[in-house]
Amino acid sequence: MLQADAEQIFDAKCAMCHTKTMPTDRANMFAPPLMGVMRHVKMAYPNKEDAVNFMVDYVQNPTKEKSICMPQKIAKFGLMPSQKGNITPEELKEVAEWMFDNFPPANFVGRGMKNRPTFSSFDTNGDGKITPKEFTAFQNAHMQSRMGQRGQMKNSNGMMSTRKNRSSFTDFDLNNNSVITKDEFLKVRAKKQAARAKAGYPMYNAVNALSFESIDKDSNGKITLDEFNNRYNF
Ligand code: HEC
Numbered sequence: 494m495l496q497a498d499a500e501q502i503f504d505a506k507c508a509m510c511h512t513k514t515m516p517t518d519r520a521n522m523f524a525p526p527l528m529g530v531m532r533h534v535k536m537a538y539p540n541k542e543d544a545v546n547f548m549v550d551y552v553q554n555p556t557k558e559k560s561i562c563m564p565q566k567i568a569k570f571g572l573m574p575s576q577k578g579n580i581t582p583e584e585l586k587e588v589a590e591w592m593f594d595n596f597p598p599a600n601f602v603g604r605g606m607k608n609r610p611t612f613s614s615f616d617t618n619g620d621g622k623i624t625p626k627e628f629t630a631f632q633n634a635h636m637q638s639r640m641g642q643r644g645q646m647k648n649s650n651g652m653m654s655t656r657k658n659r660s661s662f663t664d665f666d667l668n669n670n671s672v673i674t675k676d677e678f679l680k681v682r683a684k685k686q687a688a689r690a691k692a693g694y695p696m697y698n699a700v701n702a703l704s705f706e707s708i709d710k711d712s713n714g715k716i717t718l719d720e721f722n723n724r725y726n727f
Pocket residue numbers: 503506507508509510511523524525530534548551552555559560561562566567570571572573574576580588589
């Protein structure tokens with residue numbers, strides 16, 4: 494199927510709710526705009542195949558549990574009504590691929606990110622507000638979603654993902670013994686969330702949304718580097 498066809502299907506079946514550009518009048522929004530949806534989908538599913546599979550399933554069988562949408566968005570818009578019957582699974586797959594390939598557009602800056610301070614404006618004297626590590630983690634997450642867009646995140650040994658995961662893993666591994674205990678996980682997460690809240694940032698960091706149990710795949714009470722790196726593979 495041609496790109497244009499996939500876009501036409503989107504226009505006919507999805508665009509009445511998911512606008513392709515940022516609406517100027519938020520009061521008339523029925524659903525998150527397409528670029529916001531895709532930003533979040535890519536944060537949770539950086540590689541294309543996973544993202545497309547997720548979307549094909551979600552659009553037909555949406556549930557709160559599966560949703561990668563921020564809870565406040567669901568509270569605002571309600572859960573998406575199932576599109577089963579409105580669109581065939583084949584069409585849906587084409588549309589999902591088109592969405593992944595084209596959104597968010599390269600120049601998209603998410604809400605709440607426009608006025609983000611630069612690194613130099615971060616407080617680096619360790620008073621616990623925003624650490625450089627957190628800034629790096631944010632940057633890497635951003636890069637990860639951009640790279641996912643180009644379909645390059647499949648290789649978990651890729652330089653980018655290694656760099657990203659190394660820095661975040663050490664964030665959590667407080668005593669540097671190469672495993673993260675639940676205690677460490679909760680402590681660091683609480684600290685990160687407090688810092689974020691204090692700085693007025695939205696809670697979009699995907700790490701914060703995952704539970705310890707969902708990362709600790711073998712349920713032995715410790716998160717290894719491997720498990721941490723695979724935390725988005727459910
Ligand atoms: C009647 C309005 C409506 C239509 C039509 C609609 N959506 Fe949605 N969609 C929503 C709402 C509301 C949300 C946010 C709440 C949620 O995630 O369930 C959403 C969320 C999503 C998400 C994010 C899933 C997640 O995990 O939160 C995807 C992907 C999506 N829609 C794709 C589509 C596609 C593809 C179509 C067209 C086939 C479509 N939607 C048609 C209302 C709609």
